[in-house]
Amino acid sequence: MRTVRAWGAVIAVTVALTACSVKQDTNNAGGTGDRKEVSFLTFETPNLTPAYWDAAIKRVTDSNPDIKVTKLVAPTTQGRTDYAKQLLQSGQFPDVMIAVDPAGFAEAGNLYDWKPEELKDFQFPSANPIKGGHHQLPANTQTIPPVYYNKKMFADAGVTGTPKTWADLLDAAAKLKAKGLTPFVTGGGKDGFPAAMIMTGVVSVDVYGKTPDWLTQRRADKVKFSDPLFTAAVAKFADLAAKGYIDKDSVSRDYAATEQAFLDGKGAMYPMGNWFAANADTKKHDFDIGVFNFPTDDGRLVVPAYTGGGMSVNAHAKNLDAAKRFALAFQTDKQQIDVSVKADGLVPAIKGYQMPADIGPVLKAGYDLYQEAVDKNAVVNSFGWETADDGLLPGMKAKFYAVAQDVITGRKSVADACAFLDTEWAKAK
Template identity: 75%
Template structure:
């Protein structure tokens, strides 16, 4: 994944970045006497993206560019990589290259290199995720967030013969599954709190962005709020799933890896998760056939939330800046690396002319085809919570969305309280 605990690292958000940017410097090994130029590269690890995956990816680039020497850094947690980058910045150890780290806050503080149009020529969406008119993160891949993966035998057992296309049909399916003693939805949380919010992310994307695509831009302008009726209705829709027992409050303590494994072990019928799950759906052992469908809208209209970005960002103050840029671009457009990212993390590379290998698994192929159909029909919207630019959440707010989702699942907050909480946190974040 780009599965992204943040807890305990930094709570100050973008303000910390602004305060530190002017004095931070990169930490790196000195260039070697052989003429190599050294850079530091911040990665993260997940069940999909193992140390071996990153080591092989780095070696592919350095094998073709022997003058580049890479020191790999690893975030202590997968979900906390952006906060870890902030921590490194404040301590004067900002990496030269980072992957899947949100540029928000860093870019505004002048800590990041802005890519030129010529450098972005190989990307399908070169103008994705602008920050004040500039582009700081390579728009390397697309992720749909969240499709709904489901256990086909459990659906059949419950008498569900077609996948839901409306919210009412989804609720009917959940009721039928619960009647058979099955947990309808697998959710998680723990140190990877985003796993609690996946369904909520999808509801907001489909219900709100589906009718008001620029809702987040309006939120930044202060013309809409989280406590408004439409957003509160989305919160209520999510809370209703927990109230009906279609997901378990006790599961919010389960981390991402355990959540994925719970679905693969047959502990629930539906698993709303980013399309990165397709890699393990096709590659990990399980005893049932997995299908996938789009999270339904109220009226059956197809709305597919997606995020394009997630690629490399480069420190503007890297001592070997040209080398850092060359490494980042070479990493992102290498065909072998793109194929590896498809296999390991279920990504949809947003590189011109790229097509996935014919050997991809059936779950990946099904999700890929759903996305391509949505692109053709202009049915794609931003994925709420996952945006990283001027039309995204303010720095630090993703944690607050995750916390609100957990509070709705456990009943600690009702929808109105959750909306008010998000508005209050937004104000604290500078909105």
């Protein structure tokens, strides 16, 4: 978090570089002897299907034929980080894993600490340090959350333009509700995080927008969730639910069903990570989709984003060199990155990488919004998505997701929700 604004300033320069550091397809196998087995923990979403992973693995192993990859898939009923913990406890910790929160694993010495020379192709090699080490490849940037919206519903409700301030957002939601339309599509269920997307947005722009190192201060016990700044952000989220702008019965809906509900026209606004843009451009729907930044009180530009999410390697992998080579090849191969961009809407944080010219209009619009924020030094961390010393303590993400559902349904008041987070934080420490 301390360096996110500096990283943002660098993007505008590095993205435009013509001296490309992205690796092209090669047949440099690194040896033709016995194949070295590497287990790879993946996960599946509406964007990242089994076919996507199989093709991605094949692209890398075709260029590294001495590596044999065994794909593991985290169950949809269990978060991939929790599943990785389960595998570790049972002595089956994978050799390579992607988008697994390194907190806890790294401190215990279970993850390989990437060396500076191994991170030379990444824009932000110092991103997300854990006790001075780097245990997850800083492969891409994601904005979490922009707000996707149904342009037809906005027009039908008389909403002109896109909300810039919180008052604009409330006005749009009131007009949509008056027309019998559901303002916000949300979910939760076994996936948890869809219920917290709005709260992530409010906390990020209101708390980090004023105090960028707030979570660092929380780790030092200088601030609390029950303090006025954080409580006020949660109160705004609770107000949306109290006004009926969020369907309380939808919190049992999992991520895939939540996305489909928006595409089916069951609500007007869908706060979600920028990975949704890939499906917005490719999946069937009968309305145009727009995107705007999460609004602030005064209209000031504040864009929550997270750089990281890449591969981690088991420090004790039997074939450690092969595991590292596979991870680096997967994350820096241009063909693979191009496919990832179109499949998952991410913004690669690789030196010299240029976005494909044929990306869809929603992805392009979101990318342009992010670049504007970079140019104006308006990027902050996305609350709850950090994975380093400045992130939530291990286990706290699940508590945050649960609190969001409880606030939506009214099971917890704002005060109770914030007090609960403080209590759980003390337990986690």
